[in-house]
Amino acid sequence: MDIKFSKEEQEFHDEIDEFLQRELPEGWADKPVTWPHDYASSGYQEQGDSDLAEAFLEKVIEKGWVKAFWDIGAERQAYSNMQQAIFDERMSYYRAPTMNSVTTGIVAPMLLRVGTKEQKEKWLPIIASGEATFWLGYSEPNAGSDLGSVRTSAVEDGDDYILNGQKCWSSGAHLTDYSWMIVRTDQEARKHQGLSFFIVDNKTPGIKMDPVINILGDHSFNNVFLDDVRISKDNLIGGKNRGFYNLMTALDYERICLVGIGGFKRMFEEIRDYVKATSHDGRPLSEKPSIRNKMARIATRIEVNYMLFWRTAEMLDRGEDPNVESSILKLTATELARDMAEIAMEILGPYGQITGNSERAPIRGLVSRGFLESISATIGAGTSEVMRNIIAQRGLGLPR
Numbered sequence: 001m002d003i004k005f006s007k008e009e010q011e012f013h014d015e016i017d018e019f020l021q022r023e024l025p026e027g028w029a030d031k032p033v034t035w036p037h038d039y040a041s042s043g044y045q046e047q048g049d050s051d052l053a054e055a056f057l058e059k060v061i062e063k064g065w066v067k068a069f070w071d072i073g074a075e076r077q078a079y080s081n082m083q084q085a086i087f088d089e090r091m092s093y094y095r096a097p098t099m100n101s102v103t104t105g106i107v108a109p110m111l112l113r114v115g116t117k118e119q120k121e122k123w124l125p126i127i128a129s130g131e132a133t134f135w136l137g138y139s140e141p142n143a144g145s146d147l148g149s150v151r152t153s154a155v156e157d158g159d160d161y162i163l164n165g166q167k168c169w170s171s172g173a174h175l176t177d178y179s180w181m182i183v184r185t186d187q188e189a190r191k192h193q194g195l196s197f198f199i200v201d202n203k204t205p206g207i208k209m210d211p212v213i214n215i216l217g218d219h220s221f222n223n224v225f226l227d228d229v230r231i232s233k234d235n236l237i238g239g240k241n242r243g244f245y246n247l248m249t250a251l252d253y254e255r256i257c258l259v260g261i262g263g264f265k266r267m268f269e270e271i272r273d274y275v276k277a278t279s280h281d282g283r284p285l286s287e288k289p290s291i292r293n294k295m296a297r298i299a300t301r302i303e304v305n306y307m308l309f310w311r312t313a314e315m316l317d318r319g320e321d322p323n324v325e326s327s328i329l330k331l332t333a334t335e336l337a338r339d340m341a342e343i344a345m346e347i348l349g350p351y352g353q354i355t356g357n358s359e360r361a362p363i364r365g366l367v368s369r370g371f372l373e374s375i376s377a378t379i380g381a382g383t384s385e386v387m388r389n390i391i392a393q394r395g396l397g398l399p400r
């Protein structure tokens with residue numbers, strides 16, 4: 001395994017880096033309120049930053065650097081997975097505004113993989129232009145880790161399906177346009193065999209959303225109720241009753257695309273700078289062995305996660321399904337986000353508890369936020385326990 005970028009990859013990396021340094025407003029990385037692998041970013045601290053973010057995204061779209069910029073005619077991705085990984089790493093390192101990652105990182109590649117020609121032609125261009133954004137309609141009150149238990153039903157009626165049921169923990173459903181939803185199309189089949197994917201427009205009559213407030217006090221989740229929701233058969237994606245197989249691939253994409261690996265390095269650098277610049281009892285924190293030890297522990301784990309990240313991209317380019325590898329990456333990255341927040345709390349001591357609203361909060365209050373928020377990522381997209389099950393079963397060949 002060659003762990004160096006090829007000449008083309010290095011050039012691509014440098015081109016993005018140069019673009020980001022040129023196009024992002026000065027000091028941009030200090031603006032987003034975010035923690036590595038953040039699930040529920042609160043956006044920006046100042047008015048006007050959202051407009052700057054949108055203007056920047058327009059330039060990214062113009063460049064063609066959006067994951068959904070597929071060569072639809074040739075039915076292949078316009079960029080290699082390694083190039084996309086390089087793009088994601090640089091963007092997350094600079095905390096650059098990104099398009100909705102569920103849409104570009106999960107729905108677009110899934111459409112490319114299992115959609116019909118007509119579906120690709122209909123959806124991919126409007127995804128690429130940012131006109132169609134998606135939320136994930138997987139979880140239900142009795143189906144989370146075990147998505148084979150999904151009960152929301154879709155029953156054929158002429159050229160349509162009629163959907164009834166409930167989705168929960170639906171992140172960002174209120175901020176997006178469509179759902180990428182898994183439902184039961186065969187009530188008689190064994191539980192993993194009767195599921196199918198649909199694209200469901202949020203505006204369809206019969207859909208009702210109730211807000212659910214997260215640990216930070218933000219509206220990030222929703223309960224979504226479907227009551228006789230009529231959907232065209234054209235919106236069934238990837239074949240009737242093929243949903244569970246397609247779900248496995250969609251989950252692999254999700255576990256990779258949400259990592260935001262560069263954000264770990266950026267956050268670590270901020271903590272390192274704080275440790276260098278701050279003294280306690282007349283002695284710089286950076287000279288204290290216990291603090292140096294904590295910093296080295298985190299740095300080592302970030303390095304390992306980078307290696308896992310590049311390896312997963314490389315496997316995708318070789319045409320392999322990185323099912324176990326994406327689970328290892330998801331597990332280690334989300335637990336690193338959580339442990340990094342805990343260690344940063346220990347380093348900051350009581351100052352770690354001051355929130356971003358106070359000028360006295362070190363590192364703009366991100367640590368207290370990360371401490372609360374980072375638990376989310378160890379649950380969403382499959383819990384740590386489920387990731388360990390996948391690694392044990394499919395990776396190590398241990399029995400179910």
Ligand SMILES: Cc1cc2nc3c(=O)[nH]c(=O)nc-3n(C[C@H](O)[C@H](O)[C@H](O)COP(=O)(O)OP(=O)(O)OC[C@H]3O[C@@H](n4cnc5c(N)ncnc54)[C@H](O)[C@@H]3O)c2cc1C
Nearest residue numbers: 039136137138139144145169170171376379380381383385
């Ligand atoms: C921040 C966040 C965002 C989310 N966003 C979305 C979203 O946008 N769309 C969506 O559909 N869902 C979303 N979810 C839901 C998420 O996918 C589920 O919460 C998750 O899959 C776990 O399912 P559950 O909550 O039903 O818990 P359960 O499956 O009931 O699990 C409860 C506990 O039992 C453990 N457990 C379950 N099965 C096993 C097993 N076989 N072996 C060992 N331990 C096991 C779990 O690890 C967990 O600790 C989100 C969740 C969070 C926290």
